[in-house]
Amino acid sequence: MANIVWHTKFQISLDLTMDDLDHPEFPELWETIYKTDRYYGHRGVPVHQRDLQCGGVCRDAGVEAWMHLRLRANGRREAVHERREDEARHTVPMSDEHKAYQERILRAAEEGGFHSDSEVRTRAGRSWIQTDTLVEGADGRRIGWEVQLSSVGSEGLRGVRARAAKAEKNGITPAWHTDRSDYAQRRDAHWTRSNSLPAYVIAKTGDLRVISGFRKLDFWRCDVHAVYPCPHGVRRCGEAHATPTPKDVLFDDLVRQTAAGSIVPIQFRTATKLHRFWVTSTDQERYNDLLSDTIQLPPAREDSTAPARASHNRPTCRPDLSANPPAQSTPQADQNAAPLSPLPTQPEAPAIEAESDRTYRSTASSEADHVQQPGSEGGARLLDPLIELQQVANNEQRKLRQLNGNEERKRQRQVWFEAACEVQAAVTDFARSRGLNRYEVEKELRGIVRGTDEPQDM
Template identity: 65%
Template sequence: MANIVWHTKLRIHLDLTLDDLGHEEHEGLWDMVYGMDRMYAARAVPVAERDLQCGGVCQEAGVVAPMHLRMRNERREAVHERREDEDRHTVTISDEHKAYQERILRAAEAGGFCGDNEVRTRVGRSWIQTDTLIEGADGLRVGWEVQLSTAGTDGPRSVRARAAKAQKNGITPAWHTDRNDYAHRHDTHWTRSNNLPAHVIAKIGDLRVISGFRKLDFWHCDLHADHPCPHGVRRCGKYHATPVPKDVLFDDLVRNTAAGTIVPVQFRTLNKTHRFWATRADHNRYNDLLNNDHQLPAVTEDVRTPSRASHNHPTCRPDLTTTASVTATPTTLQTPTDRPSGLLVVQPTAPVLETTASQALGESALADQARSANAGPESLETLIELQRAANAARNALQRLSDHEERERQQYVLLEAAQSAQAAITRYATSQGLNRFDVQQTVRGAAHDT
């Protein structure tokens, strides 16, 4: 679809976003052009012969792209005849956008959840396309949308409309950006990180969310309170909740939203509704407070604290030196001289860690040898072996309790999971198959064996 149409007979451009199509001197221009196009359609005249062409991107590219007109939800639309002309209007996905998508999948995989990129979900006669859809616990589906460019606030394709449509069809919308102005918008639940290059976003490190997550502070509105009364009076004697900004690691946010321990919250004030993310415990306490603001809600135990101390170097560290192609060798643990910058330089000490880690890395090495022997796309057996290695690394991580041991084993798990996901992507692409279906088949086979 496009907003600018070229009329070959009248030799003028028609702007469908304007009531007069950009020609106030011609009264009733839309009714005339649209009525003629409907008459052509009734007489089965081909679209290429209806005097209408794309006057925007296609015309600028020197391409003749026939179009026809339609009305949908009282909105004027011009539709391309050919799909390739429609695709010309699609904005190319940036490297930073792709890096966020891969990081979301990797973080979800480390938490035991699955997902896929660019998922189209059928909704009646239309579609919902999600950048990254994560299948969470108990049937929860989290749809991550990475928005690094300008996004509209009004209209059927605005952020508000797309988020509402996803939520209506069982997908929890999660919008992430690196733009500061989105932190002040409340059309959906925004989260924000620093503006970083693609190779830094994709690396293993602490990518911190600096906006969009809140901790709720519950307090009594008396003379000793630190916050002003939200009702505008001196002191009302009731209990209130105040959202306090709090940082959270991006990977933890992905995993906890999939697990349902971090949930979207709509916080209402006298004249505005604020949308942010908070722990389920704070959300439950806030709902209890809305039902009875004369009594302080009981404290409920949270499953996991989403923001924690970490020994990893931060992803946004200014003096961090890294390249887009740095990868770890899966057959041996790296020494301090060849380990990529930003990773904790340690050696395993516990016997159980050495056994499970070497077993997981050994299976990855066998799969790499099988790939090099075939000199072609991975076979299904190779994908199953890689998934077994990732499963073994995950099981080892669950058995550990020491913080440093878990840090080391988490690195092993991320390497094994990344290798398995990359192989699945290559196999699905080479065979022309749906990546999600291939992933489910491989996981089932690896689990059964």
């Protein structure tokens, strides 16, 4: 195919890349020439009698290469050579580095026990797929290696995604390799990259390292101990996530393991982009499990609250008490017990009010008035373990502000982080054991410590 066509009768050059064929003085020139060529084709007129020749490389070389026109379904105009040898004249000769990569892929596949061949044409419907090097792997796996090096040109590649999709549709896993950083950053195919090397180095048996395109997936829980930021943009969501990290691999091992199926392509989707790279089959299975493990929230309950009515049951502030067996106690034992508090020290189990408390409440109503509320002195006294932990964390934070060296600040920051985590865990356990709102407990604790805390030398 070519972009410049020479019309032998009109004695003009036609540029198919331009809407007016570079002849604005002749409106509807394309429709006229294309309909005429189609009429010749329906009448069986040979191509060499249709007045169209290659006006680019072939004409510059002094060769009369006859052509016919074709209009693609997407509206693209094409001029097709009559003979294949004329079409080959437009092909850029293969570089020595490209040949060296083909030879290395063939040698690596053969050492792994896999059959491979270069410049393979595979039938795909009514067209063909041309593959630089095709490796026949295990379990019917077919890896189609496409090598694109610096000699391709600065204008870049076109139709990579279409070629890769066409190969995948016909059972070929596309593997694109390059030595250019701008090609490796593309997301239209699964690209791998090595350093730019001369042909004699590529052809050697020594190690050839792939520096881009193969990654390791780190799986982690989004909590206060995580080192990665939450991909959802929140503080900590508590869900499991996966983060890809670059990892080097030898090119020969990559060829053999992709054929064996131990290294596979993957599509990793972030909030705004879709990345394509290679991972181990184990990481792919774990990532698929992570995607399939979606957490479904229970449906909202319908508001079926009955109208309020009188109740003879005594009031309670603790739900689901009926699930626990009632404790056996006596009035004398209850008199020795300390009064309940919304913020006490952490007990072994939630306290349960006994049936005999009714008699005791009638005779000891004055003692019930001594129940301490959050924020009072009694509540602060009962929160001594939590207050001490919070004060320790605050003191560690103050020490961090007084340090200047990077190493000292790094060590102190870790100490402060561990102390803060201990406080958060203690508050969570306390709130859960008492059936209280964790946020309210933490807020009350910070208010108490803020009013009483003073710097201490820990």
